[in-house]
Amino acid sequence: MEASEAKVLASACMRRRTVRTFDGTPLSPETCELLKTLASNGENPYGIPVDLRLIDAETYGATSRVIRGTSWYVVGSLPRCPHAEEAFGYVVERLVLAATAHGLGTAWLAGTIDRPAFEHVVGVDRDENRIMPALIAVGVPAARMSALERVMRSKLHADERAPWDTLFFQGDLAHPMTSPDACGPTLAAALSCVRLAPSAQNLQPWRLVCSDGHIDLFEDRTLPLRSIGDVQLVDMGIAMLHLEAGLAQRGVRGTWSFDGPVAGVAGASASATYVATISY
Numbered sequence: 001m002e003a004s005e006a007k008v009l010a011s012a013c014m015r016r017r018t019v020r021t022f023d024g025t026p027l028s029p030e031t032c033e034l035l036k037t038l039a040s041n042g043e044n045p046y047g048i049p050v051d052l053r054l055i056d057a058e059t060y061g062a063t064s065r066v067i068r069g070t071s072w073y074v075v076g077s078l079p080r081c082p083h084a085e086e087a088f089g090y091v092v093e094r095l096v097l098a099a100t101a102h103g104l105g106t107a108w109l110a111g112t113i114d115r116p117a118f119e120h121v122v123g124v125d126r127d128e129n130r131i132m133p134a135l136i137a138v139g140v141p142a143a144r145m146s147a148l149e150r151v152m153r154s155k156l157h158a159d160e161r162a163p164w165d166t167l168f169f170q171g172d173l174a175h176p177m178t179s180p181d182a183c184g185p186t187l188a189a190a191l192s193c194v195r196l197a198p199s200a201q202n203l204q205p206w207r208l209v210c211s212d213g214h215i216d217l218f219e220d221r222t223l224p225l226r227s228i229g230d231v232q233l234v235d236m237g238i239a240m241l242h243l244e245a246g247l248a249q250r251g252v253r254g255t256w257s258f259d260g261p262v263a264g265v266a267g268a269s270a271s272a273t274y275v276a277t278i279s280y
């Protein structure tokens with residue numbers, strides 16, 4: 001990732017929050033063009049082709065019961081294969097952050113959607129070899145949140161994140177980092193980007209182990225698996241994008257690998273599953 005793009009995305013990490021209440025205005029033709037351009041960039045560390053498109057869901061009779069004031073969604077599918085969820089999370093979050101940088105609001109949605117209707121739109125109901133792990137609502141944020149959104153944010157503790165010593169570790173999973181002061185400023189900035197990422201039910205399954213020039217990512221899965229796959233692996237793909245942008249904003253270019261952790265085995269538990277490593 002180029003430093004110029006990374007600066008835009010990393011700064012959007014700080015400002016982004018889930019928007020479920022939109023102002024009801026239709027998207028301008030320029031905004032539609034922008035979103036279509038963003039949706040056409042499917043590049044991801046796994047090289048899995050991700051097929052995304054912008055739709056006016058009203059045309060298809062598809063809705064989400066938590067969204068007010070927009071009928072625009074970015075929907076898509078990809079092959080049912082190992083790492084599909086991470087690739088999807090990475091690609092769609094790049095679009096989310098770029099849209100945020102342009103003043104748009106977005107909401108990741110995996111559960112509170114009319115799933116059969118959206119799956120029909122993208123055709124996964126007719127092709128068992130493809131999945132639609134999630135989608136996003138997009139539009140111009142309203143000045144005030146709906147009452148439902150306020151209640152949801154409060155229930156999800158959406159403005160809160162787990163402490164550093166739950167999410168980030170040094171050397172192995174037995175040695176938690178107590179604060180950003182435990183690492184250098186570049187790493188601290190990158191990990192802060194990860195910590196602000198959205199995640200399903202705000203469960204923040206990311207566990208990151210830092211060692212010299214490498215960061216291993218583990219998934220601490222707490223949600224059950226469903227036919228749509230492991231939604232928390234989507235969260236992991238989102239975290240990968242935030243981490244990469246957080247490093248690259250300071251000119252640190254990372255390379256992804258998936259062959260196993262560099263981290264030591266101490267502290268490893270059955271609940272933490274290895275996902276990926278970034279080396280820099």
Ligand SMILES: Cc1cc2nc3c(=O)[nH]c(=O)nc-3n(C[C@H](O)[C@H](O)[C@H](O)COP(=O)(O)O)c2cc1C
Nearest residue numbers: 017018108109110111112156158198199200201202
């Ligand atoms: C993969 C994924 C799926 C999500 N699914 C839903 C959903 O179905 N309904 C919903 O209202 N929010 C959903 N969210 C939004 C999360 O609840 C939200 O990211 C979290 O509460 C943190 O709040 P924030 O995004 O404002 O920081 C989802 C987020 C992610 C990353």
